Amino acid sequence: MNKLFTFNNEEKEYIKKEKENHENTKSAVIEIIKFIQKKYNWVSDEHINSIAKILNITNIELEEITTFYSQIFRKPIGKNIIRYCDSIVCYINNYKIVQKEIENILKIKPGETTKDKKFTLLPTCCLGNCDKSPVIMINNNTYTNMQPNKISMLLNKYK
Numbered sequence: 001m002n003k004l005f006t007f008n009n010e011e012k013e014y015i016k017k018e019k020e021n022h023e024n025t026k027s028a029v030i031e032i033i034k035f036i037q038k039k040y041n042w043v044s045d046e047h048i049n050s051i052a053k054i055l056n057i058t059n060i061e062l063e064e065i066t067t068f069y070s071q072i073f074r075k076p077i078g079k080n081i082i083r084y085c086d087s088i089v090c091y092i093n094n095y096k097i098v099q100k101e102i103e104n105i106l107k108i109k110p111g112e113t114t115k116d117k118k119f120t121l122l123p124t125c126c127l128g129n130c131d132k133s134p135v136i137m138i139n140n141n142t143y144t145n146m147q148p149n150k151i152s153m154l155l156n157k158y159k
Ligand code: FES
Pocket: 085, 086, 087, 088, 089, 090, 091, 125, 126, 127, 128, 129, 130, 133, 134, 135
């Protein structure tokens, strides 16, 4: 049997309200998922099972909607999220050496989280600073003209 998550009253209320506010239940899903992620930092299988039950849709339907959005995390993430741009201009300007340096320092690959749960590394598409590439973001902060020799000092600020 699928394990369920026990939502508190505030969470139940939010889910109920979103369900009522949307004619199509599925369109409420993304708002609910975003709300849960904001609270728990990621969305577990138990969350998915309980939301599906409340909305009266299947887990698979719910999963399909959530996997469509790359900003929804289905496994625990680190305290800091590092996103490196792998789009064309950053590619031309050799983002890969920056990515490699991050991987070497943190001992993780893209999609992974450090053992101490401080960092998660993710690729992303254009961050809108192509003229200053390569570009990375850590949480909501953007760093431009990145070079491998800048990475260590930068990461230290987030440790
Ligand atoms: S291609 Fe990397 S910021 Fe635009």
